[in-house]
Amino acid sequence: MKSVYRALKPITEADKPLLMLAELQGVDITPLAGADRVLGWAETKNGYMPIAVIDLVQTPYVVEPHVSWLPWASPRDKYEGFIWFIRQFDKTVFITVLKKYNDFHEMLVKRKILRKIGVLEVKQASEQIHFYQRIDNE
Numbered sequence: 001m002k003s004v005y006r007a008l009k010p011i012t013e014a015d016k017p018l019l020m021l022a023e024l025q026g027v028d029i030t031p032l033a034g035a036d037r038v039l040g041w042a043e044t045k046n047g048y049m050p051i052a053v054i055d056l057v058q059t060p061y062v063v064e065p066h067v068s069w070l071p072w073a074s075p076r077d078k079y080e081g082f083i084w085f086i087r088q089f090d091k092t093v094f095i096t097v098l099k100k101y102n103d104f105h106e107m108l109v110k111r112k113i114l115r116k117i118g119v120l121e122v123k124q125a126s127e128q129i130h131f132y133q134r135i136d137n138e
Contacts, residue, residue, distance in 0.1 A: 006084045008038045008054070015039060018050060018070075025071040029053055032066050040067075042081050044074065051077045054085070062092045078104070083113055086134045093134035102130045 011019070023029050031037055035055035042051050051073035055066040065085065069078055082104075086093045095114065097105050108114040114132040121128055 006043070006081060007041045008085070008088065009041055009050075011037055011039055011053075015050070019053065022053070022068075022070050027053070027068050027070060029068060031055060032057065035066065040081055040085060042077055042084075044072075044077050046072065051081055052085075058091070060091075062094050063089045064094045064096065082108070086113075095132040095134075097130045097132065099128040099130060105130065105132050108132075 019029050032055035035057045038054050038056065039050040040052035040054050041048065044051065049072070051070055053068045053070065057064040057066070067082070067085075073081070086095075095105065105114055106116075109116050109132070112135055115135050116130065117133050118131040119128055120131070
């Protein structure tokens with residue numbers, strides 16, 4: 001069986017054309033203010049390549065990832081990559097998601113990888129924000 005290799009790597013100058021290509025394909029790659037930015041790399045059916053741009057907001061105890069999937073990431077790349085990614089931290093992993101993007105996270109709740117911890121109604125924006133936390137299986 002082929003082993004799957006994954007990594008989080010800082011973005012370098014060499015990655016800028018890749019980010020521009022993703023932006024041309026509709027991915028919002030605007031950096032999150034105050035966050036550390038990395039690329040999520042994985043072995044995919046097309047070889048070893050970046051599959052996500054990740055902005056990390058961290059405190060000593062909590063990490064909040066903001067993930068933008070690159071257009072060539074398959075559903076399996078996203079699922080396996082996300083699970084691998086959230087298990088890399090010895091901190092509480094806290095995730096906020098707009099309602100229109102929460103189907104993926106609800107599937108992870110059903111599979112007991114995440115726990116839903118709340119919903120915030122933002123009336124001014126007519127939007128819901130859903131909150132999730134990683135379930136620690138120690």
